[in-house]
Amino acid sequence: MPAYLARRLVQSALILLGVSIITFLLLHFLPADPARMVAGRTASAAQVEQVRQQLGLDQPIWTQYGRYLWKLVQGDLGRSYLQRTQVTELIAARLPATALLMLGAILCELLIGVTLGAFAAARRGTAADQAVMVGALVFVSTPQFVIALTLLYVFAYWLGWFPIGGFGDFKHLVLPAVTLGLLGGGWYARVTRSSVIEVLRQDFVRTARAKGLDRWRIVLVHVLPNAALPVIAMIGIDIGYFMSGIVVVESVFGWPGIGQLTWQAIQQIDIPIIMGVTLVSACAIVLGNLIADLVAPFIDPRIKLR
C-alpha cells in the first residue's frame, strides 16, 4: 500500500507537470497579446514593449516557464495581470464556495441517480424502467441554463421558497445543488442501473432470493454495495469536474465559485489566473481519482492495491 501510494503520487506530480507545460504553451501561442491588454489602448508601441518586459513576456518561452515553475514549487502562482492580486489569494477566496457546491451537487446526484438507477434495474424491462431512463437522458441533455433558470424562476421568484441566488446559508445552496443534481443524476442513474443489473445476475443474489429474502432488501443490502464501484469512480471524476468551476450555474445563482473567476480571466487573457485555475482543477481531478482508487478496496475487499 505505501509503495502503491508513493507510485501514484509520483505519477500525479508528473501529470500535473505535463498539464502545466501544455497549458503554458497553449496560452503562449494564443494570438492575443496580454501586454497590450494591460497597457491599454492609448499606449504607444514603446509603452507596450515596456509592459511586456515587466511581465517577463519578452523572454524565451522556456525561460518564462522555468521562472513560473520555480515560483510554483514554492507555492506562488504569481499575481493577476489586471487585478494585481495574488492568484493564490483569488483562488483561495473561491475554493470554499466551489467545494460546498461540489458536495451539495454530488449528494444530489447520488440521491437522484442511485435511487432511480437501482429502481430501474429492479424493474428492468418494464415501462417504469424506460420512463426513468428516458427522463435521465432528457435531464442529461438539457442545457444547464434552462434547468437553472427554470428552478430559480419557479422556486425562488414565483413561490419564494428560496432566495433568488446569492451565497450564505443552506437555503442558498439548495437550488444550485439540485440543478447540478438533476443534470448529472442521469449519468449516475445509467451507471447504477447497468452495474446493479450485472450484480443481480450473480449467484449470491440467486442464493439470497432462494432464501426467500424480500426483493428490496436484496437490492439495498446485497446488491448495491457490490454495484457501488463504478459509482465511486464516477464521483472521483465529478470532483475534478466541479472543482474546475461550473460557469453557467454559478452565474445564474450568483454563486462566487471558481468558474466565474476563470471565465472573466479568459476574457481578459489574464494568464496567471488561467494557469492557476487550470492547475488547481487538474490537481482536483488527479486527487479525486486517487481517492476513488484508494477507497475501492474498502468497498470491495477483492481489490488489492499494488
Place this chain on the structure above:
Amino acid sequence: MKRLLASVSLAAMLVAAPAFAADIKQGGEMTVTFKDDLITLDPAIGYDWKNWSVIKSVFDGLMDYKPGTTELVPDLAESFEVSADGLTYTFKLRPGIKFHNGRAMTAADVKYSLERTCNPATQSPGAGYYGALKGFDEFQAGSATELAGVVAVDDSTVKIELSRPDSTLLHLLALNFSFVVPKEVVEAEGPDFGHKPVGTGAYKVTEWTSGQSITLERNTDYFKAGLPKLDKINFQIGQEPVVNLLRLQKGEIDIPGDGIPPAKFVEVMNDPTWKDLTIVTEQLHTGYVTMNVNVKPFDNVAVRQAVNMALNKERIVQIINNRAVPANQPLPPAMPGYDTSFKGYAYDVEGAKAKLKEAGLEGGFETDLYVANTDPQPRIAQAIQQDLAAIGIKANLKNLDQGNVIAAGGQKEGAPMIWSGGMAWIADFPDPSNFYTVILGCGGAVEGGWNWAWYCNPELDKRAEEANAMTDPAKSAERAAAWGKIFTDLMADAPWAPVFNEKAYVIHSARIQGPQGVFADPIHIPVNYDEVYATDAQ
C-alpha cells in the same frame, strides 16, 4: 478591450425630485449588481465601464464635471489659472481635504499621483494620455526621477507645465488616471491597493469579498456638504443580468448595473411600471466599418465611398431593437463638434454600383470582413454582408475572438474590413480629439495600433494639432467647430463607414431617485453614485 461608456442625456425623465437639493436628507442604502467583478478600484489602473464610475466616488481629481453635464468644474482644486501661452496651469487646492485615513491631502499628493500614473512600473493604461506634460518622455524612459511638469509649489498650490499646448488638459485632470492617492497607503498595500483603496472621495470602501460583494460607506468627512446622499452602497457581483432583472422586479435590488438584457428589452419597454423607470441615454459611441487603405481594392477612394453608400443603416439599427441611431460621421451626436448639417453618404445602391464601376470593379470583388464573435456583432456583420452583396462585393465573415480582431486590425495588411462593434469606440472623455488621435490619426496607424483603416492624412493631422493648441476657453466653440470640420472633411476620403451610435438604458427601482439628469449622466454609468438618494430615508 477596456473601455468606458460616457453618455449624454437624451430624454427628459420622470423623476420626482424635491424642489431643492438641500431638502434631500442623507441616509439609506442601495444595492447595485454587476455580472463581472470590478477587478480593481485603483484609479491609475481601473479602465472599464463598471469600475470607472465607482472609482469616481472613492477618489477625486483636480477637476470634475458638473453632475449631469459635460461641463468642467474645479473639484479638489478651488481655482486655476492658465498662462497666456497655454503652457502653464496653476491650481489652488481647496483647503481642509482629508483622505479616508484622516491625513490631510496636499500638493505633494497630486504630484505623486500623476507621477505614479506616468511611471511605467505602474502599468497604467492611461499613461499615454499625459504625453504633453513637460518631462514626460524623460520620466517614462527612466532618465529623470521626477515628472518635471508637475510642481508642488507649496502645500496648496500645484503648477502643471506642458511641453506643447494641449487643450484637453483639464479633461485629463478630470480623468480617473489623475485622481489623487495617498503615497503611504499605496506603498504599504503595494499591488493590493486596488482592493483596499483609500482616497478623498464621497464613499470609502469598507469591504471587498472577491467575486461576491463590495461595500461602500459614506465618507462623513467629505468636503462637499450634503454629499453623498446614501449611507451605504452594496455592490453584488456575479449574477446573470436576466436574473438581476427578476430581482429588481421583486424589489431585492435597486440598479442592475448591466442594464436590460437584449432578450428582455421589448418586454420591459412594454411594461408601464418599468418603462417609466428606464432612462435612455445617448452614449459617446460610434460603431463603424473600417476599410484598410493598404489593402486592394480599398486603396481606391471610390470603393470606400461605394461601401458607405451600400449600407442600409436603418435596417442594421433594427437588428439591435432600435437601441441606436444611424450615424453619418465619426463623431457621435452628443460630442461637441458634431455637425448636424452634414449628411454624409445616403443609402443608395445604384450610386454605390456606379462608384464601383468608376473604380473599374463593375463585376464586384471578394474580401474579408472581421467581426467579434459575441452577440449581436455577428448578426450585424451578416446584415452588412448582405448589403455589400447587393452591390456585388462578396465579403467573407471572419468571426473571431475580439482579441484576434484587434490584433488583425493592428497589422498593416491584416484585415481588409472590420466591423468595430463590441471593441470600439467609446470616448474616455467628452472631447472630439478622443475620436481622432488613436483611431484616425497617423499616430494610430502603426503595428498594434487602433487605426484599423491605416488612414494617415498629414494635412488633417496638422489641423488636429492646431485645434488642440486652441487652449483659450473662450474659443472652445471655435475649437469644436474646427474639430467637427476635420471629421466631415475626412469623410470625403471615407476610411470608415460610420454605421450607428448606440444608446444606453439604465433601469432603477422606484425607491432610488436623484436630481434631474442623474440617471442619464454623461460621465457616470450607470449612475452618479454620489447624487442618488433613497426615498425611504426622506
